Each structure stands twice: as C-alpha cells, then as structure tokens.
Amino acid sequence: MTDAAIAVLGGTGPQGKGLGYRFAKAGRRVIIGSRDAAKASAAAGELDETLGGDGLVTGMANAEAAAQAGLVVVAVPWDGHNELVESLRGELSGKIVVSCVNPLGFDKAGPYGLDMGNSSAAEQLQSIVPAARVVAAFHHVSAANLIGPAEKLDHEDILVAGDDKEAAAQVRALAATVTGSPGVDAGPLRLARQLEPLTAVLISINKRYKTRSGVSISGLPQD
Ligand SMILES: NC(=O)c1ccc[n+]([C@@H]2O[C@H](COP(=O)([O-])OP(=O)(O)OC[C@H]3O[C@@H](n4cnc5c(N)ncnc54)[C@H](OP(=O)(O)O)[C@@H]3O)[C@@H](O)[C@H]2O)c1
Numbered sequence: 001m002t003d004a005a006i007a008v009l010g011g012t013g014p015q016g017k018g019l020g021y022r023f024a025k026a027g028r029r030v031i032i033g034s035r036d037a038a039k040a041s042a043a044a045g046e047l048d049e050t051l052g053g054d055g056l057v058t059g060m061a062n063a064e065a066a067a068q069a070g071l072v073v074v075a076v077p078w079d080g081h082n083e084l085v086e087s088l089r090g091e092l093s094g095k096i097v098v099s100c101v102n103p104l105g106f107d108k109a110g111p112y113g114l115d116m117g118n119s120s121a122a123e124q125l126q127s128i129v130p131a132a133r134v135v136a137a138f139h140h141v142s143a144a145n146l147i148g149p150a151e152k153l154d155h156e157d158i159l160v161a162g163d164d165k166e167a168a169a170q171v172r173a174l175a176a177t178v179t180g181s182p183g184v185d186a187g188p189l190r191l192a193r194q195l196e197p198l199t200a201v202l203i204s205i206n207k208r209y210k211t212r213s214g215v216s217i218s219g220l221p222q223d
Helices: 014-025 037-050 062-068 081-087 121-128 143-147 165-179 189-209
Strands: 006-009 030-034 057-061 071-074 096-099 104-107 110-113 133-136 159-162 184-187
Touching (some): 006 014, 030 062, 133 189, 159 189
Parallel strands (some): 006 071
C-alpha cells in the first residue's frame, strides 16, 4: 500500500497542494487532481520543480487521478463537495478516502462551523459512497505551514477519525509525513462533527494573535 499513489482531489488549491508537497517530499507518489486536467498538470509541474524534479508528482483530471490512486484525499471546498464525490462514486469505492474538508461560514463576527445537523462533511462523503473507506484527517494544518520551509510540522498533531480501523491506521502513518509522528487516533468517523468546526476556532485565534495555530495533544503515552 505504501507504494500506491496518493490522489489529491482539488490539489490545485493551497491545502491540496500543501498536502501533496508533504507526501511527495516523503517519497510518496502524488497525483494532483483538478476539474481541469491542464490545470492539474501545471500545478503538479510547479510542485515537482519545488521538490527538485524527481517526477513523483503528476497531474490529471479528478476522475483519472482517483482511479489511479490507492488512497484519495478530498481537498475541495464544502460548496461543490457533494456533487464532486457523487460524480466519482465508482472511482472512490473500495479506496481509502481522506476528508480534510471544513464546512465553515464567515460573517462580521468571524468564522463559524456551518450547521451540518447530525452530520459532517466526512460522514456525508461516506453516505454518498458507502463502499469508500472514509477517514477524516488534516483539518487543522494550515496550507501556509504545509508549503512552508519547516522540515516537519513537529509542533502539531494530526487528529484522525474513522470507523475502518485499518484505513485509519494507514492515515495515521501517513500523517507522519507531515508532522514526523503518527497521527492521533481520535475515534470514530462521527467525531468529524467536532473536528471540522474546530478549525473556525483556530482561524479566530490566528486573527487575534497574528499566527498560524495548530493542534497539539498532551498526555499521550510516549511510545
Ligand atoms: N486552506 C487551508 O489552510 C485549509 C486547512 C485545512 C483544511 N482545509 C480544507 O481543505 C479544502 C481545500 O481548501 P483550499 O483552501 O485549498 O480550497 P480552495 O482553494 O478554495 O479549493 C481547492 C480546489 O478545489 C477545487 N474546487 C473549487 N470549487 C470546486 C467545486 N465547486 N467543485 C469541485 N472542485 C472545486 C479547485 O480546483 P480546480 O479548479 O483545479 O478543480 C480548487 O483549486 C477545504 O475543504 C478546506 O476547508 C483548508
């Protein structure tokens, strides 16, 4: 599995590009996905150049990227998310599909988590593609830090939630390409309802302290 390519749908945006950068920097093959294959190729070319031209990053239309990958990261905005995943039911079925999607709103008082009812973006993805092995992760790492110069974002933890234990374990291992340590097992997929809107709190903190805050969990066993 670790040799399989990772597709990043919406990988032309800052978050998908940043995650793709970290995965490829750690030696993983990455396919940048886009609604527009030419835009995907251009973004992949930029990333490949940043990484020294080792050819680990390619770009394709979202459907082809998802079809060729072993693991798929969904990094598109909440608006349009359901339509995109509906259109990729076949390609996503049976695969580990990672959602970092944060359904947020912004008004005069700042950012807030949208009312998702008793659901979350990750759970909606799971209900649209029941055969996907959906895992929620990477909600709280900022795109700017991902693409930034730090060797690893070792001051942050990646919280990982999923019902498929084996899939969640693979995503926790993948998180080490970003932070240097495995992700933290946060529990079942329904906890994406808490993980996704927590990002509104981080954005609010960022504004007040002029920083890029992240999440770090204390009290975990050292091993
Ligand atoms: N930015 C961050 O720091 C950050 C941090 C954590 C999590 N996230 C989450 O990661 C996701 C991506 O964030 P982002 O800032 O990279 O977003 P973005 O730049 O707004 O969008 C990413 C890409 O999604 C595609 N896209 C846009 N609208 C779409 C639609 N209606 N249907 C299908 N594809 C569409 C576009 O790619 P093409 O035009 O090439 O198809 C775009 O480049 C979001 O859900 C966000 O909540 C972001």
